[in-house]
Amino acid sequence: MKTNRVELSLAIGLILTILLTSFCSFAGACGQIRQDVIRLHVLANSDTDADQALKLRVRDRVLEETEQIFLNAGDKQDAAKRVQESLPAIETAARQVIDENGYDYDVNVTFQNEYFTTREYENFTLPAGHYDAVRVKIGEAAGKNWWCVMFPPLCIPAAESEKKVESVIGEDGAEIISNKPKYEFKFKILEVFEDIGQWFRG
Helix, strand or coil, rough: CHHHHHHHHHHHHHHHHHHHHHHHHHHHHEEEEEEEECCEEEECCCCCHHHHHHHHHHHHHHHHHHHHHHHHCCCCCHHHHHHHCHHHHHHHHHHHHHCCCCCEEEEEEEEEEEEEEEEECCCEEEEEEEEEEEEECCCCCCEEEEEEEEECCCCHHHHHHHHHHHHHHHHHHHHHHHCCHHHHHHHHHHHHHHHHHHHHHC
């Protein structure tokens, strides 16, 4: 009887060790994804239909403006440098869209590190955590937001390229973001840990 209990304890310990090792590997790969991508975060003035439509027009213009910026960027560091240098041009482009549509909203464009929850897009999923992002605040910035990935360029479907994604975030990262059902439980567990960390950071 005592031997059976010891064997059961050892078996449980082995299973927990395997699960913990697997999760740590997953968390490490997710950490690398967060380090290697740049996201876009557009905040609408409000939730009215007009303000939400304006948000999407601003988004489209920002993506057009940044498409050439990231075209030949070799890695995240290079991309981040380029986008920081281009913030005035991005803000000017966004302001032009607002003016052309007859609004007098202010717009503020920054490059900062901010927290995102797990976000599922049409063809990929990004784990929760802190990411560098271009943040576009329109007017009061009190409406529904729009998120995507600027680098590697995943915001525009035509720009999607498995080879480009893998060259930036590696094979493990590409596997994780494109196979949500396989990693759904781990995404949820990781978000819980990230949310706890975010709470402690205030």
